Every structure is written in structure tokens, then in C-alpha cells.
Amino acid sequence: MTIHTNPNELKLQLSSPNNTKIEKDIAITGSKSETNRSLLLQALFPNIKIANLSNSDDGEVMQKGLAKSNGVVDIHHAGTAMRFLTAYFASQQGKQVVLTGSHRMQERPIKVLVEALQALGADIQYEKETGYPPLKISGKKLEKNRVSLPANISSQYISALLLIAPSLENGLELELIGKITSVPYIKMTLALLEQIGVQTSFVANTIKVAPKTEVVDTTLVVESDWSSASYFYSIVAMCDVGSAITLSSYQQNSLQGDSILAKIYKDFGVETIFKDNTIVLKKTSKDIADHLTYDLSNAPDIAQTIAVSCLGLGIGCHLTGLHTLPIKETDRLAALQKELGKFGAKVDIDSESLTLQAQNQLAEGVFVDTYNDHRMAMAFGPLALKVDFVVNDAEVVSKSYPDFWNDLRTLGFAVQEL
Numbered sequence: 001m002t003i004h005t006n007p008n009e010l011k012l013q014l015s016s017p018n019n020t021k022i023e024k025d026i027a028i029t030g031s032k033s034e035t036n037r038s039l040l041l042q043a044l045f046p047n048i049k050i051a052n053l054s055n056s057d058d059g060e061v062m063q064k065g066l067a068k069s070n071g072v073v074d075i076h077h078a079g080t081a082m083r084f085l086t087a088y089f090a091s092q093q094g095k096q097v098v099l100t101g102s103h104r105m106q107e108r109p110i111k112v113l114v115e116a117l118q119a120l121g122a123d124i125q126y127e128k129e130t131g132y133p134p135l136k137i138s139g140k141k142l143e144k145n146r147v148s149l150p151a152n153i154s155s156q157y158i159s160a161l162l163l164i165a166p167s168l169e170n171g172l173e174l175e176l177i178g179k180i181t182s183v184p185y186i187k188m189t190l191a192l193l194e195q196i197g198v199q200t201s202f203v204a205n206t207i208k209v210a211p212k213t214e215v216v217d218t219t220l221v222v223e224s225d226w227s228s229a230s231y232f233y234s235i236v237a238m239c240d241v242g243s244a245i246t247l248s249s250y251q252q253n254s255l256q257g258d259s260i261l262a263k264i265y266k267d268f269g270v271e272t273i274f275k276d277n278t279i280v281l282k283k284t285s286k287d288i289a290d291h292l293t294y295d296l297s298n299a300p301d302i303a304q305t306i307a308v309s310c311l312g313l314g315i316g317c318h319l320t321g322l323h324t325l326p327i328k329e330t331d332r333l334a335a336l337q338k339e340l341g342k343f344g345a346k347v348d349i350d351s352e353s354l355t356l357q358a359q360n361q362l363a364e365g366v367f368v369d370t371y372n373d374h375r376m377a378m379a380f381g382p383l384a385l386k387v388d389f390v391v392n393d394a395e396v397v398s399k400s401y402p403d404f405w406n407d408l409r410t411l412g413f414a415v416q417e418l
Helices: 032-044 057-066 079-090 111-119 155-167 183-195 226-238 257-268 300-313 332-342 374-385 394-399 404-410
Strands: 012-015 023-027 048-051 070-074 096-100 123-126 135-138 146-150 172-177 200-203 206-209 218-221 244-248 270-275 278-283 291-295 316-320 347-349 354-356 366-368 389-391 414-417
Touching: 012 374, 023 404, 032 048, 032 057, 032 079, 032 155, 032 183, 032 218, 057 079, 057 394, 079 096, 079 111, 079 123, 079 135, 079 155, 111 123, 111 146, 111 155, 146 155, 155 172, 155 183, 155 206, 183 200, 183 206, 183 218, 183 257, 226 244, 226 257, 226 270, 226 278, 226 300, 226 374, 257 270, 257 300, 291 300, 300 316, 300 332, 300 354, 300 374, 332 347, 332 354, 332 366, 332 374, 366 374, 374 389, 374 394, 374 404, 394 404, 404 414
Parallel strands: 023 244, 048 218, 070 096, 146 172, 291 316, 366 389
Antiparallel strands: 012 389, 012 414, 096 135, 123 135, 172 206, 200 206, 244 278, 270 278, 316 354, 347 354
């Protein structure tokens, strides 16, 4: 795996708070996943309003992309924007763009989505390598309404099609072939469609979305990001019993698949208390099994956080359902194996799983590489409770959570620029 270093990159030295019994409140902005979906729906139906938008780079890139009608649209590292904007521009008659991104984005496959859109009548051509961005898209009216695609690659391909479906003259009938990945993200998309009055059904492996010509005035309220909450679950798990961090704004009946954190982190001695649109993460026990096993097929984005939590607590884990991680911002399985290994961990990976062996001693003086991946930086942050280390290219967190390092400072962590 190649690391592209920049002499001007931000390097941060992380150290533990003096007091590891933490009691603080943190406000987290809206979910990146809900924000991007809501923004696309707003572009299709302009009388939709959105509250509590994410302040992430990804949300900003999505807004800028949707505002363009022609020319080059560069989404940088934003994979969600690449998938959603591919579908959006393909369905917008008269719009002509070249959709591109970073070097890593041009290595991330998009053929499954492109072929599905072409089957509906879209005009999309590859500018360079077949199956990968950049894409030359000439928007047109898509009249066909039936398509099938493999369901075991990325749920974002599915959501991209579902989000444009109500704007299509005949709606959409989508057949999913094989085992479906990240079902909660598909259900999130359908729930948002239903919030704006679109009729949908999801029976067995077939999803149907009815066409809709106009939407009544609606405000979509974006829940705060559960993926961002994961790092505070990890912190509380490594803190003293009695520690409590309050996060806002969260709902018990969340649309986000990563809300499974509330259940998973019970195994780490962390209780989740829902109160007045907040969650209180409270460390109630230090009795933890010496090895934990989870199938994260429906929440792969929290795999990095869980692996680092286990490393910090000196326990082992076996995580499965991770087959989408190699095509994320980086190959997250390979990156995890390498960076956990720097601390002395023994990690085995295959195409869809990771196994970490328990260990009690952590190597010191480690420099953690982040691979242009915001989650690599943030997942390792809580480990400063156990050992000092340096995070390279630390500003990468702005992709989804620009305030992350400042929020760690609020909790008492020493975060110093080198």
C-alpha cells in the first residue's frame, strides 16, 4: 500500500487526559449519509427544506456538485457524492458534465451503477479506464423503469438509483441479485422518500418506487451522525467506570444503521441512555469478554472503531461482513492490519473479515498513517487514552467531522501540532 506524504500535512501528537473519568457534553452535526440523500432530494424537489445539515467536506462537495449544469464536477475523495451525482446527472435532461475525483476516487469501481443506469437509457461514457471515473455524462429523460443489479457490493449504488426514482416518469422497479449489503442504508433512503410522500415497497429482493411530480412543502430534519458517535463510544469504553459523555441530537428510532452501536458497546460496558434528543454514553462496567465477534454487514463503517477499542482494552475480536471495506477511501482492511500492527498487534485479514489477537502491551512512538481516510484518523484517536502516538495527515477528518480534534480537546485530550 502506497502512502502519499505531504511535507505540509498536519501531524498531531495525541496524549491521554489527566483525568480518565470524563463527564462532558458534545454537539455533533447532522449525519453525512442523511445529508447527502436529503440534498439530492432537494435538488429534484426544490420546495424541500433541510435542517441540521452536516458541516462535513462531503456535504459541501455534494452541494457544489448539484449546483452545476455543465463542465467538470470534481468531488475529490467523496465516494457517496460520486455515486449519487452519477445517477442525478444521468437523469437530468440537458445537463452535461464530466464527473471526476481524486486519484483514489479514480481507482474505486463504479461499473455496476453505470451499467444499471445505462440499462435505464442513460448516456454515460468512461473518460479513461472502463469501470472507473472520470465519467462523461449527458443527462437525458430516462423512460425505462426496470433494472437489476448485484446487491452485495455497495448499498450506495442502490440508494443512488432509489433517490432519482420518484423523478422518473415511470418510477422504478429494482431487482437485487444475491445477498443484500448494508440493508439499513437502503431503508434509510426509502424512509426519506416516504417522508416526502413517495410510495415505496421493499419485498424480498424487489424494491418499487412510484413516480412523483411534485412534493408538498416539507422540512427534512437530519439526525446527528451515528458514525461520528462511534469514536465517543470507544473513548467511554476505555475510560474509568462512571465516565459519561452526552451527545446531541439523536433518536432512539434512528434511520442510521450505525445506531447498532448502542447494542454493540454494551459488550464493552457502555450503556446508552436516550433523553430529550440526546444520548448519554455511560461506562457502567469493566467486565468485558476477552474475545468479541460481530457480523458488521449492515454497519461496516464502525469496524475500524471496534478494532481499535479492542486493541486499547487488550481483548481480541473477529469482525465479519467487511467485504465493502477494500473499496472505501482506502483498502480499510489492509490499512487496519498495517496500523494496528505498528502498536504490536497480531491481525489476520481476508477479503471480508478481520481477526485481532488480544495483547496487553502497546508499542510507543507510533506514527499512524491515515491513507486519505477520515475514519482511519478518528478511529485511532481514542487510543491516546492508553498510549501516546502521532497521527499523520490529521486534517483528513474534515471529510465527515471537521470539529473532531477540537472535541477531543474538550474532553481533556492533549492534541498538539508538530
